[in-house]
Amino acid sequence: MTATVDQVRETLIAVHRPLGIAILILALLRIAVRLVQGAPELPAGMPxxxxxxxxxxxxxxxxxxxxxxIIGWAMMSAADYPIVLFGAVHLPPIVSPSRELHAALWTAHAGLALCFFALILLHLAAALFHALVRRDGVFQQMAGGRAPAE
Known part of the structure; x- marks a missing residue:
């Protein structure tokens, strides 16, 4: 996204910011649900x-x-750049403007994005392993089916 120099970059950034905040809100809601309902049981035979x-x-x-x-929000705040969610709705800055802090937060945000991508690939590989090799019902449960039989 950052290597794009034409109008597409502005569109990507305009989508990226509210999407990040939506993910933050949804993740917090998901954690609340998980705390109330608990996590599904893993198969008893799983090592x-x-x-x-x-x-x-x-x-x-x-x-x-x-x-x-949160790091992205702080990064934009450190750059003294407004975070527009939609229309006139802006997020308030959460850190003071600072070039050094902006650079550090940008590095952290980019590094964590790579870690997130690697974790997604690892999760996908584990799901396929459960579906094709172990055939223990975990994949079906992940895909919204019924819980694996014990």
Missing amino acids: EPMKLAAKLSHLAFYGLMIAMP
Whole structure:
């Protein structure tokens, strides 16, 4: 997105900001639901290291979906750039303007985006592993089907 120099870049950025805030809100709502309802049970036959990896990957997803929008918001605030959600609705700045802070937050935001992409690929690989190799019902549960049989 940042390598684009024509009008497409402005459109991408205009979509990117409100999408980030929407993801932040939805992630916080999802965490609230998960705290109330709990997480689905993993199959009893799943090895403990796989169960731990599943739990840690979900924690990483939630952490990234909260951290990245907040860092992006702070990054734009540090650049003294208004964050327009839509029309006249702007987010207030959350940090004081600072070139150095902006640069550090930009690096963090970009680095976390790469981590998020890698985590998505890893999650996809794990889903395919459960669907094609283990055939333990985890993929069906992830896809919105019924819970795996014990």
